Amino acid sequence: MIKITLLFLMGLAGFGQFAFSQSVSIQQPNRLPQTVYAVSIIKKTLSEKGIKLKQEQGDFSLDLKLNTGKSNHEAYSIDLTGRKITITGDSENGLLYGCLSFCEDIRNGVQLQKIKPRNERASLPFRAIKFNLPWDTYRHSTALDLHKETCQDLTFWEAFLDMMAENRFNALTLWNLHPFPFMIRPTNFPEACSFTDQELARWQALYRGIFRLARERGIDTYLVNWNIYVSPEFAKAHNVTMDNLDHKIHATGDTSEIIKRYTRECVTQVLNEYPDLSGLGFTHGEAMWGMTPQQRQDWFGETILAGMRLANRKAKLIHRIPLSANLALGGSTSVETEQLTRRAMEKLDFLDGPIWAEIKFNWSHAFSSTDLIKVHGGKLNDTYFKPQPANYKIAWMARNEDFFCLRWGVPNFIRQHIATNSQPYVGGYFVGSECYIPAKDYFTKAGQPVDWRYAFERQWLFYKLWGRLLYNSATPDSIFKAEFTRRYGKGTETLLDASALxxxxxxxxxxxxxxxxxxxxxSEGFMALNKKSMDYxxxxxxxxxxxxxxxxxxxxxxxxxxxxxxxxxxxxxxxxxxxxxxxxxxxxxxxxxxxxxxxxxxxxxxxxxxxxxxxxxxxxxxxxxxxxxxxxxxxxxxxxxxxxxxxxxxxxxxxxxxxxxxxxxxxxxxxxxxxxxxxxxxxxxxxxxxxxxxxxxxxxxxxxxxxxxx
Known part of the structure; x- marks a missing residue:
């Protein structure tokens, strides 16, 4: 047991009285990544309040405990007995969230002797951010390219992952067309990676840094790609996919044996070389034009799934529900395709935990109705739900393509969304955009002194509402109002109600x-597609x-x-x-x-x-x-x-x-x-x-x- 003693200065300066000091000893159960991070956040929070460290027994005891004998629901409890505060987690994440909850009280000015006993547990086990990377992007656009410098800086990722942990998100999904050449020089296909050793080392340091920072914060990481893509260098060297060197999203599927082997070996090598990477995901869609649903499923079995099976460790899987039930890619659904996909998922027995079966909630516009009206392609049948699946859980994709500039926060919409769509077969949600990356702030006019640096920080309420309510859908509005008060002072808590309206x-x-x-x-611009262009x-x-x-x-x-x-x-x-x-x-x-x-x-x-x-x-x-x-x-x-x-x-x-x-x-x-x-x-x-x-x-x-x- 490691003991750290901290000095608390708690006063009544607002009443003109001298501050009095209190000391607290922290008992830390281990030095696993999440616990070390949790203690660092406690130290940072106290430091921001002007509180110093002290190496002696304290007036208060803060005891951090890990009780792994219970089921892992990422749960925690906080108890106050006399001058002893005990934070107990049923897992590393549970303990981390308990410490974050304690720090939230301290930041909001709650005195130690007034810490309220409480407990929370996760309503949903999968709480993910969808983050499109700005290199080898799904769409080719200057609006995406402008984020490259920001997203190649680990300082950005540290801030983003801090936000995710604070808001109880536990999965970061990173999406681009073909991630492998940025991460490895394939052993048997070195020509596929165009970077010099020095350039590749920088990319590898970035990815390893992201995965390490995420693991420390209790956040799983996934690479999710579209299919079927290879690097232009690989294509030229082997004379394959020569009609798609610029990575168009609607392209014919090339299922040649060399592409299968290349994909399979890349998957295995990435999993082996990046132990902090939690898992992979794949899409039945882009660059698979002309393939039947069965052919697409077979391709994944021979490439990505086979590569995962050959890796020296287990990994997690995001299995996107097919976007098309025919040879085209525009979007369609059918019972037959759903049955095919369900059978394929139920057979997979070598993965780490349940498969997260991603379905787009109301296609690309989840910020509409809380009722499931459609998915990508049309209506969804009940094939994935009845009977109850054994090997996978549905994870709704809450795509936001409706507002990027204006801040948004309607807590009851999110509560109702979760309440309406949290059936036993549901494991959680993704939250994010396809057409927007929350990195570089290109909105704010120059010369405006503001307290944020990155775009996601502008939308702090959006992330706080989704993350906290996915973790505990009973989280009251008082939590979010207190954050307005902490940021901007008394009288600003009405902004939550105003935002909600x-x-x-x-x-x-x-x-x-x-x-x-x-x-x-x-929606933000009251614009819609008119034939081939976006118009008012x-x-x-x-x-x-x-x-x-x-x-x-x-x-x-x-x-x-x-x-x-x-x-x-x-x-x-x-x-x-x-x-x-x-x-x-x-x-x-x-x-x-x-x-x-x-x-x-x-x-x-x-x-x-x-x-x-x-x-x-x-x-x-x-x-x-x-x-x-x-x-x-x-x-x-x-x-x-x-x-x-x-x-x-x-x-x-x-x-x-x-x-x-x-x-x-x-x-x-x-x-x-x-x-x-x-x-x-x-x-x-x-x-x-x-x-x-x-x-x-x-x-x-x-x-x-x-x-x-x-």
Missing amino acids: AGTTPLRLASAFDFTWDFTLY ISIDRQINQPPADPAYVSVAEYVKVMAAGGTFEKARITPPMLIQRLEQDCRKALDLIKTVNVTNNNSLRYEVADVKAWANLGLYFAQKLRGAVALQTYRLKGGEPNRTSAIAHLQQALTYWDDVIAITRPLYNDMPLVHFSESDDGLKFHWSILRPAVANDLEIARKATVNTSN
């Missing part, structure tokens, strides 16, 4: 506007687009039914109901932040501005819907007052859009988005750029005519 805006748009893949909706959602598109959530009623359907004298079931959300909810919540959000003083805190200014932006976007949406109903009514029934009403509401919508511009223009740059920059044409996003398109809604209403065919 204003943040419903993108959720409601995504529920009311049907979508499929990434570019089919960008015009008033006509808003009228005619069917909803994603069947509980919602489109404008076109609403006006048609009402014109015919019909009614809707009470459970349906009609445009007038949606308008009422948007206006009620967004106006309340604006009221809540009226008293928040941002004068002396520029970081707080951004927090408040983002609530204002979401709220004004919600009010814009409400007026746009009013205008849409009036315009469609005019087209069906005529009546000049209907057209006049449409024009008036759309004019008010434009006013709210102008308010969004006024709020965001002083704070945010024009932003590079994958949606625009795949062709390097330099197009960027800001609400001001879309103003002409928003104003054009008025012209559409002014030029509207009555449909005489009705």
Whole structure:
């Protein structure tokens, strides 16, 4: 047992009294990585409070215990008996989380004698971040390339992994097309790696550093790739996949024997050379054009799975559910493909723990409805769930392709999401984006003094809500409000409620506007795919687009039914109901932040501005819907007052859009988005750029005519 004594200075400076000192001795059960890290966080927390170390028996005893006799639910308990504080974990992660919870109290100003006894355990065992790496990217885009320097710096990863541990995420999944040449020089295919020994050593140090830092924080690491890819150097040397040297995502599957052998040997060598890497994942999709589901599954069996079996240790596996049930890659589902995939997963008996079977929740837009409406390709049958699987657990992919700039945090949406989708066959969630990397902050205008460095730090509430609620879905709002107070002072805790109200805006748009893949909706910008380009959602598109959530009623359907004298079931959300909810919540959000003083805190200014932006976007949406109903009514029934009403509401919508511009223009740059920059044409996003398109809604209403065919 290692003893460390610490001096606590705990005072009542706010009451003008002298501080009094207390000392604490820490008993540490071992020097395993998570425990060493936990103690380092305790030391750091005390140091930030001006507390010094002292080598003698303390007035308080902080006893860290590891009780491995119980089941590993990453659980912990904190008990206070007299002057003894005991933190017990049922695993290394459980003990780490207990120490982090203790540190959270200290940071929030809780005195030792007032530490409250409590216990927590993980609601879900798999709590992952999806992180696309900016080299050999899934999409080729300047919006992704600009993160390369940041993501090659271990300082970034240390900060990111600290955030993950603090928020109880326990898996980091790293995605790119072909990771192996960045990590190894394949023994039998050295030509596949184009780096010099010195360059490769730098890449290897980066990956080993990431995996080591993650292990110390109780975080599993996975490499997840798309298929079938080889390095351009390998392709040229062996005259294979010559039609895909630039790594297009939609390419024909090359199943030649040399590619199979190369892939298999790379998998084995990476697992052997990187002992801190937890596992691998694979995708039944890109660069597998023309292959049947059976051929794709067979390919994985002969390559990645065979390579894992040959490694000198067990590894974990992410098995993505097939994105296509036919020869194409656009997305489709079938019972036969589900049965094939399930049989394949149930047979695997050499892995470390259950397989995490990843399924995209509501395709690329999980920030829509909490009900499972669709997956990649369409509707999901119950094949993966009935009967209860023995060898795998479902892990929902909560993809965010809907907001990258504005801060977002709606705790009850996440709670409901977890509660609705945590059946016994579910193991957890992935949270992350395909079209955005949370590394370099390219949003914030230069010259703005703020307390963050990296992009993910701007979205601290997003990560804290998802991580803490996935760990314990009963985590109360008081935890998140206390973090606002710690960061910005008393009176700012109302920002959580304001964020929760204003943040419903993108959720409601995504529920009311049907979508499929990434570019089919960008809620933050009120943009959607229009044939081959990403455009502003015009008033006509808003009228005619069917909803994603069947509980919602489109404008076109609403006006048609009402014109015919019909009614809707009470459970349906009609445009007038949606308008009422948007206006009620967004106006309340604006009221809540009226008293928040941002004068002396520029970081707080951004927090408040983002609530204002979401709220004004919600009010814009409400007026746009009013205008849409009036315009469609005019087209069906005529009546000049209907057209006049449409024009008036759309004019008010434009006013709210102008308010969004006024709020965001002083704070945010024009932003590079994958949606625009795949062709390097330099197009960027800001609400001001879309103003002409928003104003054009008025012209559409002014030029509207009555449909005489009705």
